[in-house]
Amino acid sequence: MTRILIVEDEPNMVAGLRDNFEFEGYEVLTAYDGEAGLSRALADAPDLLVLDVMMPKMSGLEVCRQLKAKRPSIPIIMLTARGQEVDKVVGLEIGADDYVTKPFSIRELLARVKAVLRRGHTLPSDQDRYLFGDAEVDLHACRVMRQGRELDFSSTEFELLKYFVSHPGEVLSRDRLLEEVWGYDSSPTTRTVDAHLVRLRQKLEPNPEQPRFFLTVHGTGYRFVG
Amino acid sequence: MTRILIVEDEPNMVAGLRDNFEFEGYEVLTAYDGEAGLSRALADAPDLLVLDVMMPKMSGLEVCRQLKAKRPSIPIIMLTARGQEVDKVVGLEIGADDYVTKPFSIRELLARVKAVLRRGHTLPSDQDRYLFGDAEVDLHACRVMRQGRELDFSSTEFELLKYFVSHPGEVLSRDRLLEEVWGYDSSPTTRTVDAHLVRLRQKLEPNPEQPRFFLTVHGTGYRFVG
DNA sequence: GTTGGGCTTTTACATCTTTTTACAACCATT
């Protein structure tokens, strides 16, 4: 039976994941901090790790690095919070096989687990595509299509877009956007947000002068309606 | 038998809803993302949709919009998360028949489903349109028409208008208007209200100098008579 | 190094919205 080790400090999250994985027929092991996770992974040789980045004692990144050094073949899927440096997680730097950004749907995580176990390359499962108007956003592959054509998005632009489509309908203040997209210690001013909004609108609105999706909330911020 | 389509990406939630709806004697169809939900709705012609706002591939709002465009008569109840209370408005703007905020009691959802089904698909646009004089206010679409032409209203102007038509006949003090329209911690003075009244009258009164709808109650405030 | 290009941020200015101000007109009370 395929065994999955969940390393995560949030008990509710663990419970939810356990339920779903067991329902899918996996055997589930758990650890509630980085140190325990690492030793458990070495001792019990699970078939796959689901590993939270943010944890007490030892971060998921460190666990991943150390584990990959000793057991390079164990697949690891990282759980990252929004705003964390996704680039460093995947790819060669750390060695994770895939990642999922919180909050995620269980369904998506299951799909990625299966994909990784199948050793099929982590083709951007279309679970995290988002459609609105004539645009199509692939949140995982970081691509944006419109009318069949791919649009160029810089990383900041894309992160901002991502935050908007992840919070449809909510009024998002400039400060909140700066904090969530640019980071807590962001130097940029709020006008930077406006400048980026212009670019999002130019690229994604059918009629940028009269926005339909990226709406202004005067005195407050912006709202995405998709 | 009445058929209900549940479009929701959380498997546990779907399972729970299915149980309850089937117990109540409904037939349940399901879809796990927006895209699938939309095509299912078009293909299987359910009697009602329960539609989550936050979903992969296509948001509930977009599904709602597109479905209402093709099948305006299918009733839709939206599920919104607590943080996105703005969606209440948006969801209804887009044409949903009702909404429920997560977390909700199954009992409440069932009640609303029954209510919507009993109501026999009354278009919300009817109950949200307000006519007076030669003007027509669409409270949900946030549009004002007069003699077939659409008028420009700033958001504050519209909110004020909305409050008036929602309280016809009542005498509304400036302080009350400030509190209700501008907010509890509003810095503006009561004269600001007067300034806005001028603009409402200029835009909506046949003869602004001699108001017929937006009446002054000397020493107290204003009264809308529509 | 240095250079060049792409991306980000800032700046500047036009425009739009909201609030305040000033004063005239109005109303109620005496």
Add this chain to the structure above:
DNA sequence: AATGGTTGTAAAAAGATGTAAAAGCCCAAC
């Protein structure tokens, strides 16, 4: 009618936002 407070109204001021262009930064190529 005189008075003092209230309201109508336009215009000024203040504040926010849209937008293009300049300035700054970073990184890779030379």
